[in-house]
Amino acid sequence: EPEVTQTPSHQVTQMGQEVILRCVPISNHLYFYWYRQILGQKVEFLVSFYNNEISEKSEIFDDQFSVERPDGSNFTLKIRSTKLEDSAMYFCASNLREQETQYFGPGTRLLVL
Amino acid sequence: AQSVTQPDIHITVSEGASLELRCNYSYGATPYLFWYVQSPGQGLQLLLKYFSGDTLVQGIKGFEAEFKRSQSSFNLRKPSVHWSDAAEYFCAVGAVTNAGKSTFGDGTTLTVKP
Numbered sequence: 001e002p003e004v005t006q007t008p009s010h011q012v013t014q015m016g017q018e019v020i021l022r023c024v025p026i027s028n029h030l031y032f033y034w035y036r037q038i039l040g041q042k043v044e045f046l047v048s049f050y051n052n053e054i055s056e057k058s059e060i061f062d063d064q065f066s067v068e069r070p071d072g073s074n075f076t077l078k079i080r081s082t083k084l085e086d087s088a089m090y091f092c093a094s095n096l097r098e099q100e101t102q103y104f105g106p107g108t109r110l111l112v113l
Numbered sequence: 114a115q116s117v118t119q120p121d122i123h124i125t126v127s128e129g130a131s132l133e134l135r136c137n138y139s140y141g142a143t144p145y146l147f148w149y150v151q152s153p154g155q156g157l158q159l160l161l162k163y164f165s166g167d168t169l170v171q172g173i174k175g176f177e178a179e180f181k182r183s184q185s186s187f188n189l190r191k192p193s194v195h196w197s198d199a200a201e202y203f204c205a206v207g208a209v210t211n212a213g214k215s216t217f218g219d220g221t222t223l224t225v226k227p
Contacts, residue, residue, distance in 0.1 A: 033214070043157065043203060043217040056214055091156060102215070104149075106156040 002026045004105035006092050012111045013082055021077045021108045023092030032075045033093040033102065034067065036060070043091065049075065082112045115140040115206050119218035126194050127226045134189040134221050136178075136204030145207035146187040147215065148178055152200045160202075163187060174198070199225045 005024045013019050025032050034046040047057040049067050066078045075094075079086055089109050095102040116139045126132050138144055148160040161172025168180040178189045187204060201222050205215040 035215075042219045043205075043215075045214050045216065048214055101147075101159060101162055104157040104159075109154075 004092055004094055004103050006090075006105040006108050008108060009106065010109045010111075012113065015084055015112055016081050019079050019082055019110060021079075021090050021092075021110070023075045023077070023094075023105055024073050025075055025092065025094030026096075026103055027073070029094035029096050029103075031055075031095050031098055031102075032067075032069070034077045035091040035093065035104075036088040037091065037107075038085075038088045046077070046090075079110075082110075084112050086110060087112045115144070115216045117204050117206050117216055117218035119202075119204055119221050121221045122219070123222045123224070125224040125226060128196050129193050132189075132191045132194045132198070132223070134202050134204075134223070136187045136189065136218060137185050138187060138204070138206045139185065140206055145215075146178075146180060147205040147207065148172065148176070148187075148189045149203045149205065149217075150174075150200045151203065151220075157203070160189070194223075194225055196225045196227065199223055 004026055007022045032049040035043050036046055037043045045058050047061045047067055048055045064080045068076050089107045091107045092105040093102040118137045120135050146163040149157040150160050151157050160176045161170050161178055163170050163180045171177050176189055176191050178187055180187050201220045203220045204218040207215045
């Protein structure tokens with residue numbers, strides 16, 4: 001069964017450094033999403049992406065964040081200058097159509113020191 | 114704005130007992146509703162979803178949920194819990210125009226006693 005993959009599974013970085021989290025959505029999917037989950041808290045929507053542009057973003061998704069689909073398979077989340085509070089599990093998700101089930105990747109655990 | 118409330122932070126049940134996890138939502142139109150399960154350190158696995166139609170939906174692992182519009186609820190049930198069901202459970206509501214933009218509840222941690 002096709003699945004969403006994410007790399008790396010864990011990343012440790014220093015405050016102020018840039019990080020890029022990578023996702024490979026299911027190959028024929030058209031809608032892509034990033035969510036984050038701070039340890040012990042709920043999953044929060046960050047951004048949705050369709051047709052090579054952001055379709056919606058939350059207030060969390062400020063100027064420090066960006067997303068990109070650099071080729072036909074990858075979907076990346078970049079945090080330009082990480083802060084301690086960016087430490088979280090980041091989930092990528094995708095679906096074929098908006099009104100369909102989205103499939104989540106296993107997540108990348110980011111730790112900012 | 115859409116929102117989800119899971120009133121129970123932590124529930125403990127004995128193995129073999131029945132389970133009901135509560136979920137209440139707030140949304141201005143017909144919602145898309147989901148239940149996910151998350152084992153420690155793992156990703157989110159979709160248990161079941163409601164988009165339209167029959168208000169009682171069946172999911173994987175023997176779970177079911179019932180959409181009650183009058184009560185704005187989407188409670189998750191299982192008639193007989195197994196030890197492997199111990200995990201965190203999240204209810205989520207999706208917008209009609211963008212089902213991917215889901216709003217999650219705070220989660221309910223399920224502990225199963227032997």
